[in-house]
Amino acid sequence: MMLQNDLLLRAARGQYVERPPVWLMRQAGRVLPEYRAVRERLKNFIELVTTPELAAEVTIQPVDLLGVDAAIIFSDILVIPEAMGLPYEMLEKRGPIFPQTIRSEQDLQKIRVADAPSDLGYVAEAIRITKRALSGRVPLIGFAGAPFTIFAYMTEGSGSKTFSTAKKILYRSPELSHKLLQMITDSTIGYLKMQIAAGADLVQLFDSWAGILSPAQYRTFALPYIAQICNAINEVPVTIFAKGAFFALTEFAQLKCHVIGLDWNIEPTTARQQIGNQKTLQGNLDPCTLYADFDTIRKETQKMVAAFGKQHYIANLGHGLYPDIEPDHVRCFVDTIKSLA
Amino acid sequence: MMLQNDLLLRAARGQYVERPPVWLMRQAGRVLPEYRAVRERLKNFIELVTTPELAAEVTIQPVDLLGVDAAIIFSDILVIPEAMGLPYEMLEKRGPIFPQTIRSEQDLQKIRVADAPSDLGYVAEAIRITKRALSGRVPLIGFAGAPFTIFAYMTEGSGSKTFSTAKKILYRSPELSHKLLQMITDSTIGYLKMQIAAGADLVQLFDSWAGILSPAQYRTFALPYIAQICNAINEVPVTIFAKGAFFALTEFAQLKCHVIGLDWNIEPTTARQQIGNQKTLQGNLDPCTLYADFDTIRKETQKMVAAFGKQHYIANLGHGLYPDIEPDHVRCFVDTIKSLA
Numbered sequence: 001m002m003l004q005n006d007l008l009l010r011a012a013r014g015q016y017v018e019r020p021p022v023w024l025m026r027q028a029g030r031v032l033p034e035y036r037a038v039r040e041r042l043k044n045f046i047e048l049v050t051t052p053e054l055a056a057e058v059t060i061q062p063v064d065l066l067g068v069d070a071a072i073i074f075s076d077i078l079v080i081p082e083a084m085g086l087p088y089e090m091l092e093k094r095g096p097i098f099p100q101t102i103r104s105e106q107d108l109q110k111i112r113v114a115d116a117p118s119d120l121g122y123v124a125e126a127i128r129i130t131k132r133a134l135s136g137r138v139p140l141i142g143f144a145g146a147p148f149t150i151f152a153y154m155t156e157g158s159g160s161k162t163f164s165t166a167k168k169i170l171y172r173s174p175e176l177s178h179k180l181l182q183m184i185t186d187s188t189i190g191y192l193k194m195q196i197a198a199g200a201d202l203v204q205l206f207d208s209w210a211g212i213l214s215p216a217q218y219r220t221f222a223l224p225y226i227a228q229i230c231n232a233i234n235e236v237p238v239t240i241f242a243k244g245a246f247f248a249l250t251e252f253a254q255l256k257c258h259v260i261g262l263d264w265n266i267e268p269t270t271a272r273q274q275i276g277n278q279k280t281l282q283g284n285l286d287p288c289t290l291y292a293d294f295d296t297i298r299k300e301t302q303k304m305v306a307a308f309g310k311q312h313y314i315a316n317l318g319h320g321l322y323p324d325i326e327p328d329h330v331r332c333f334v335d336t337i338k339s340l341a
Numbered sequence: 342m343m344l345q346n347d348l349l350l351r352a353a354r355g356q357y358v359e360r361p362p363v364w365l366m367r368q369a370g371r372v373l374p375e376y377r378a379v380r381e382r383l384k385n386f387i388e389l390v391t392t393p394e395l396a397a398e399v400t401i402q403p404v405d406l407l408g409v410d411a412a413i414i415f416s417d418i419l420v421i422p423e424a425m426g427l428p429y430e431m432l433e434k435r436g437p438i439f440p441q442t443i444r445s446e447q448d449l450q451k452i453r454v455a456d457a458p459s460d461l462g463y464v465a466e467a468i469r470i471t472k473r474a475l476s477g478r479v480p481l482i483g484f485a486g487a488p489f490t491i492f493a494y495m496t497e498g499s500g501s502k503t504f505s506t507a508k509k510i511l512y513r514s515p516e517l518s519h520k521l522l523q524m525i526t527d528s529t530i531g532y533l534k535m536q537i538a539a540g541a542d543l544v545q546l547f548d549s550w551a552g553i554l555s556p557a558q559y560r561t562f563a564l565p566y567i568a569q570i571c572n573a574i575n576e577v578p579v580t581i582f583a584k585g586a587f588f589a590l591t592e593f594a595q596l597k598c599h600v601i602g603l604d605w606n607i608e609p610t611t612a613r614q615q616i617g618n619q620k621t622l623q624g625n626l627d628p629c630t631l632y633a634d635f636d637t638i639r640k641e642t643q644k645m646v647a648a649f650g651k652q653h654y655i656a657n658l659g660h661g662l663y664p665d666i667e668p669d670h671v672r673c674f675v676d677t678i679k680s681l682a
Contacts, residue, residue: 161502164663167629171637211585214605214627214659244552246587247606264555265588286555288508296512318555322505 001136003201008070008139011314012202012237012258012280020305020313021069022337023141024330025241026320027062028074032327034061045090049076052125059130063138065327067334070139070202073127073195077145077206080187081154083114088153101157103169105176114187116194123191124198131199142200144192146207146242147184147225148218154180163212170221177221185225189232196235204239204261205229211244218248230256239282243319249274264318268307281308284318290329297329301336310340342477344542349411349480352655353543353578353599353621361646361654362410363678364482365671366582367661368403369415373668375402386431390417393466400471404479406668408675411480411543414468414536418486418547421528422495424455429494442498444510446517455528457535464532465539472540483541485533487548487583488525488566489559495521504553511562518562526566530573537576545580545602546570552585559589571597580623584660590615605659609648622649625659631670638670642677651681 003009007021029035035058042048049055059074078088078096088098102108114120130140145153152166153159160166170177192203205226210218222242230238240252241261252260253275262271262283271281289300305315315337321330344350348362370376376399383389390396396415404412419429419437429439443449455461471481486494493507494500501507511518533544551563563583571579581593582602593601594616603612603624612622630641646656656678662671 162629162663164629164632164665167627168632171629171633211606215608217627244585244606247608247611265552265585267556267588270588286508286558288503288505288512291505291509292512322503324505 001131003136003139005069005138008141008314009201009237011312012239014258014278014280014312017311019341020308020310020315020337022315022334023068023070023072024062024066024317024321024333025072027066027068027330028058028072029321030323031321031325031330032061032065034065045076049074049079050122052122052129055123055126056129056133059126059140060133063134066330067338068138070141071130071134072141072143072204073123073130073200075123075126075143077143077150077208078153079120079123080114080145080150080184080191083116083119083191084154084183084187085111086154095159096153098153098157102154102180103165104173105179108176108179108183111183113183114191116187116190120191120194124194127195127198127200139201140199142192142195142203144188144203144205146205146210146222146240147181147188147229148213148222149207149209150184150188151177151181151221152209152212154184163209167212167217170217174220181221181225185228189229192229192233193235196233200236202237202239202259203233204241204259207240207242207245209244210242210248215247218245219251223248223251227255241282253279259314261316262318268304272308277312280312280314282314282316284316285333287317287319287322287325290317290321290325290333292329294329294332297332298336301333305337305340342472344477344480346410346479349482349655350542350578352653353580355599355619355621355653358652360682361649361651361656361678363656363675364409364411364413365403365407365658365662365674366413368407368409368671369399369413370662371664372662372666372671373402373406375406386417390415390420391463393463393470396464396467397470397474400467400481401474404475407671408679409479411482412471412475413482413484413545414464414471414541416464416467416484418484418491418549419494420461420464421455421486421491421525421532422452424457424460424532425495425524425528426452427495436500437494439494439498443495443521444506445514446520449517449520449524452524454524455532457528457531461532461535465535468536468539468541480542481540483533483536483544485529485544485546487546487551487563487581488522488529488570489554489563490548490550491525491529492518492522492562493550493553495525504550508553508558511558515561522562522566526569530570533570533574534576537574541577543578543580543600544574545582545600548581548583548586550585551583551589556588559586560592564589564592568596582623594620600655602657603659609645613649618653621653621655623655623657625657626674628658628660628663628666631658631662631666631674633670635670635673638673639677642674646678646681
């Protein structure tokens with residue numbers, strides 16, 4: 001099926017675009033009343049993730065309601081640990097909790113490399129349904145957590161300000177850490193390939209907890225596994241978004257990926273200097289900018305695009321939308337980008 | 342009273358030292374069983390902060406037990422909001438909570454610029470008792486939160502992953518924000534001058550939440566107030582430690598301060614390049630390194646000093662000690678630095 005709007009894919013591949021494409025992390029989510037209406041009918045978040053028809057429905061909502069240039073499949077990065085044999089619960093306001101964790105060689109016996117078609121078929125099905133319903137209006141983004149971020153949850157057992165348990169394992173048990181990271185990486189490659197076979201037009205890796213590592217640890221325990229994934233995915237463009245990894249931008253520039261996502265702590269011009277001109281950059285407005293009035297949102301959005309330039313660039317926030325941002329303010333951001341044609 | 346060990350002050354002033362001085366953020370704290378013994382006799386954390394004899398006792402513990410080259414007065418950055426009229430509670434495992442917050446012009450009526458001698462005299466008293474008890478063995482560090490970090494707590498009302506309420510106020514009510522920041526700054530200058538008059542030999546500003554701001558917002562809402570404080574303190578050296586503010590290092594280099602503290606995300610050589618040679622650098626070992634075995638701690642500590650160099654440098658962690666680090670491992674870090682003579 002031909003895409004009617006392929007701005008995202010052209011920008012990702014470094015081709016000319018009439019204007020930058022725009023989408024938002026967490027665009028399918030609590031910011032939309034229409035999402036909350038679907039979510040409230042269900043007993044929990046995981047039910048939404050694992051029900052393909054509903055996941056597809058909320059995936060498409062922001063295309064209709066916000067006018068973005070791409071959909072991103074509604075799912076969760078923690079489906080990978082679940083598929084590896086380590087289930088989790090998502091508690092309201094507290095976030096994910098893993099009743100069991102991986103902290104010893106013995107614990108590795110509890111888990112396996114995920115078999116994507118059998119363990120994660122519901123995501124493929126959600127992608128197929130979404131692609132049919134989109135019928136080429138915009139591309140569909142697939143995604144997964146980067147291996148270190150998944151490792152952090154599987155060892156810590158929950159979110160954390162410091163992830164000191166996860167990091168303790170890196171320092172005390174580097175061999176165990178590498179074994180687990182390799183299992184996660186192998187699971188993730190199969191998972192992303194399944195998403196692509198089902199119709200994902202681009203895939204993004206989220207390294208949400210990159211910023212808790214020192215540059216040396218990031219080089220040892222995170223980058224090599226991201227590189228394996230980039231090398232394994234040849235079918236579609238790959239985006240790396242590593243929050244807090246300002247120290248690794250020059251290393252990201254060497255990866256076989258197309259797009260580097262940026263958080264709002266880094267200046268666009270600094271990022272471009274460090275990364276060079278071979279990659280497309282994505283980001284990076286402070287999500288809190290969308291709390292401001294429309295004039296401020298327009299001004300800050302235009303300032304951002306002026307700094308990045310309109311080519312080799314995908315407009316986005318520097319992090320996911322916060323749930324209490326008003327949809328009108330999100331549309332103001334999207335419309336400002338679309339008016340740049 | 343002459344100091345018997347003035348390594349910290351010489352290093353801060355850029356003078357020659359035989360070896361780098363070493364101390365640790367949160368060295369007076371839960372990592373020491375002797376601290377926990379004092380703490381357990383009390384009903385809460387705030388009682389320890391506001392009882393000068395006990396605050397002095399736990400301040401001195403790490404000098405005796407860890408062999409560090411400086412003491413840092415045991416206190417809390419949130420005594421400033423308290424002194425301004427906004428009391429807080431410290432909940433076990435949940436952190437600080439403010440029953441009232443500042444979110445409107447009207448709320449400003451609830452607070453005032455703190456009068457340090459009357460509102461915070463207990464800290465001066467703790468410093469005087471500590472200085473007498475130390476009798477010149479090592480210098481005593483005073484401290485305060487940097488204005489933006491204090492603003493973040495006073496508006497958000499608690500800790501937060503995103504501090505999105507605090508940031509919403511910056512974006513929606515810049516005038517209110519500047520008024521509150523100025524009141525905090527004025528309170529902090531009086532507070533630090535009181536600490537110095539009572540005997541503090543150096544003062545450190547902690548901008549714990551610097552990393553949640555964009556570079557532009559940091560320049561608008563954080564740096565000018567830090568600069569005011571630096572300009573007002575002429576009596577002793579000043580250290581700025583802004584966690585996550587890698588993007589502001591070149592601007593810190595322009596401040597009238599002596600020392601710039603670094604978190605573990607930044608490479609020592611990158612920091613030195615950006616800051617230049619006029620400032621002393623402090624930091625920045627990943628606190629989690631101290632979970633490792635003694636050989637790894639020694640190796641990583643030596644690597645850090647090799648990267649920073651022994652002059653114009655104060656050895657420390659890149660963040661506070663975590664409570665579950667073993668004292669022997671902390672001593673291994675301290676002893677490694679002391680063996681560099």
